[in-house]
Amino acid sequence: MTLLSTPTIAPPTGATVELVGVVKDYAGHRALSGIDLTIAPGEFIALLGPSGCGKTTALRALSGLEQVDQGRILIDGENVADVPVNRRDIGMVFQSYSLFPHMTSLENVEFGLRMRKVGAADRKRRAREALEMVGLSEKSAQYAHQLSGGQQQRVALARALVTRPRVLLLDEPLSALDAKVRVQLRDEIRRIQTDLGITTLFVTHDQEEALAVADRVAVMREGRIEQIGSPEELYTAPLTPFVANFVGLSNRIEAELVGGAVVIHGQRIESLGERRADGPVVAFIRPEDVAFAPTGIAAVVVGSTFLGSLRRTQVRLADNSLLMVQHEVGVHPAPGERVAVSFAARPVAVGPRA
């Protein structure tokens, strides 16, 4: 894959974006339940969540493609909630391929400039620069059907950026691509975004994608932002069981909370300072925080998966529950082998038992 050239289009000024108490209803169903979100100039925020959590609705509300029922949408302090989409000065890349089929790549990129009545010479120069920025200058005369999916999305990115918008909105732009192109394109998007310093909102349901590219990730659930923070914060200190379960891989283990400590199969682990009454709980422990040990909780190996630089092994405990252990590839536990496991770190989250 060709690496991108240094962007030559003039960097836009990153804008501050604020969603304040944004509410959106669809025929009795509340899609957004009072979203509050502030994005700093030049920041890259990912909205992450399962299908139907409201992340795309939030993005479309910011773009102006959806009218909000309540709340304010501020771009650089200006409330744009009632401003139509074509006057919001935003760039958008869609999930489905959205290049205009009757136009070449260059004509597609020129479109936004044409709408802004930019002169022909300047328009063509800027469009060519934008295509060069995404590494597709040699495809300027090609139509959408002559481009691969990844190339189409790159042209769409160039088209969204060429007008120097205040905000860039990415609505799952990688979801229709195959795995390898996905990773390449997401890195390229991040590189261009960093170089241009454009405020960006990226919607995805792929946690790996969100954690890899975003400065901060907002995890959404049922129309609300459950937690917002850096990828590290979300992974190491999820505030709720939902976030712990949704972000990264977790062992969900039934345990007892006793005097502020979590007790699992007799093993006592310090908790995260949960102020919860003693009693049955569910603890979320990362596979890398579980280790094989000479002594510990007795278990039987069920199976092991080689993952390149590491290995994950599933073990069955005495009560028939399963536990995932992440360890070095040099260790080869055989199915049926009797082992002992212990917890190397405290749970990332503790929640009530259902």
Next chain:
Amino acid sequence: MMVSAGTLPGRDKTSRVSNATRVGAEPSRTARAVILGVVGVVFAIPIVGMIIFTFRDGLTGTYTLDHWTGLFAPDAARTYRNLFTAIGNSLTLAAVTVAIVLVLLLPTMLLVHLQFPRLRRVLEFICIIPITVPAVVLVVGLAPVYSIVVRTFGGSIWTLAFAYGITVLPFAYRAIQSNLESVDVITLSEAARSLGANWFSVTWRVLLPNLRRGVLAASFISVAVVLGEFTIASLLNRVNLQTALLQVSQSDPYVAVIFSLLALAFAFVLLLLIGRFGSTGRDRSPSA
């Protein structure tokens, strides 16, 4: 205790897209040739019969060019004046009917598709109704309406296009709808709007170029339907090509058949034009 593994849900999307289900096998080259041949013969026999008929001399049974050359005789304009007037009427009606389709039906379909998708079924039902109503029944309903139309707009022939605008609805609707379904007009219009386009630019610069095939097909099919329409014009006492042909056929059946053939040829040319001009740059460009 249990393990919950975080999944990567986007991953299986690509495979879903690429694994399109194929229903039935494609017919062989021979089967295609046979089907095409049989259908072609069914269509060709009456047309060839008409062509042969126009060269027949009714009295001697020999072949002659007189029926065709007679159309260019010095007194032909006078002899067939009513027929030429009827052709002019039909062309006027075709133009007004196409205008009705483009000005009323097309914007309505776009609006419903983009803004009121729940009304799609209702619109489809309304547009299909005329095909289920026999023309005679339609005229019975239209007769009192036309008494008002005549009072309002006068008795000009073009007012018949209001009725034709209804009769062509099923054909025009299907032509445009099939094109609408093949193009993701919602995403295209949203992309255009996000790039600063107003609704006029969205429609003119983005949607219509991608709906050209459907719009042309709707227009040309409407023209073909109007040129072939007889019942409504006859029962409402208007003169169009078909009513004039019937009148002429009683005195000169050869000329009636010649003009029928010319009308058919005109319709064929229109269909060819759909294929020629209905394709976008995308279709004409060489594959990468």
